[in-house]
Amino acid sequence: MDLLRRAAAFVFWGALLLGVGCVSPPRPPEEPITYLPAEEFARRLGLSIKQHTSAFVTMTDGRNTITVFPGPKGCMYLNGQQLGPPGPAVLENGRIRIMTARLALLEFELRSMPAPAVPPPVSPPRATGRITGTIVVDPGHGGKDPGARGSSPVYEKDIVLSIGEALRQRLAERGARVIITRAGDWFLELDERCAIAERARADLFISVHADSAHREGASGTTIYVAREAGSPSLAAARAIEGAFLRAGIECRGIQPANYRVLAGHSRPAVLIECGFLTNSSDVRLLNDASYRGKLAWAIAEGVADYFGR
Secondary structure (H helix, E strand, O other), rough: HHHHHHHHHHHHHHHHHHHHHHHOOOOOOOOOEEEEHHHHHHHHHOOOOEEOOOOEEEOOOOOOEEEEEEOOOOOOOEOOEOOOOOOOOEOOOOOEEEOOOOHHHHHHHHHHHOOOOOOOOOOOOOOOOOOOOOEEOOOOEOOOOOOOOOOOOHHHHHHHHHHHHHHHHHHOOOOEEEEEOOOOOOOOOOOHHHHHHHHHHEEEEEEEEEEEEOOOOOEEEEEEEEEEEHHHHHHHHHHHHHHHHHHOOEEEEEEEEEOHHOOOOOOEEEEEEEEEEOOOHHEEEHOOOOHHHHHHHHHHHHHHHHHHO
């Protein structure tokens, strides 16, 4: 009898534990995902908007640049490097709104950035290490493709050819083997420019352009790398960015873009927009031969720094 009572008690308490004691507590409701207008997101980080289109938004403090692409596959980039998983932003009524939760991540990353060095005054070219490599210089557009014009009295194709020729000379002076894709006003398909880089087994491909924008206030140089750029391309871009800042040349930072001349071949590559032909100040500079020479010198300095690492 005693055994039966014990068995009954075991069954009773077991049922009680299974029916009551082991019930999982209700799951707290998930917090809704919230988004901030890009302007407010930038303000909270102490940054200012440089460009805001339906395709992307760029913000900067003059030293660090954040670029955000909306949509499920869009990503966020800090100084050219992807930060966090895809899907950081949405597009609403033509304006980008960014996930509020990404603020903490960016605040941490920006705090971790080293303090900027004080740029020295512009000085004559310093003796840098010799460049032992093959560089392809690619002045954009040409021939039937004039490129941008904006308020400039000359076309983009002519301005970038002048910069490209000066850059070719500066690089050759440092010992580089330099191939220029066009040395005159002729047209080249983008795939042919890519093929030149592959055939030469270029250690670095540099595409030279001038920019345009709907907003006249947009100004300065921009350095682009492919969205899936490897470390050599990113290192070259950072070295050129540093040379621009040392020379006192306005730089909007490094941005990702899958332009054909960046993504259409396997060689390390950068694309440099040397200024905006829709900005009156940039136009005056780009139509000045001495400033074009300064741009070429700064790019060559950056390339020499890159090869010297």
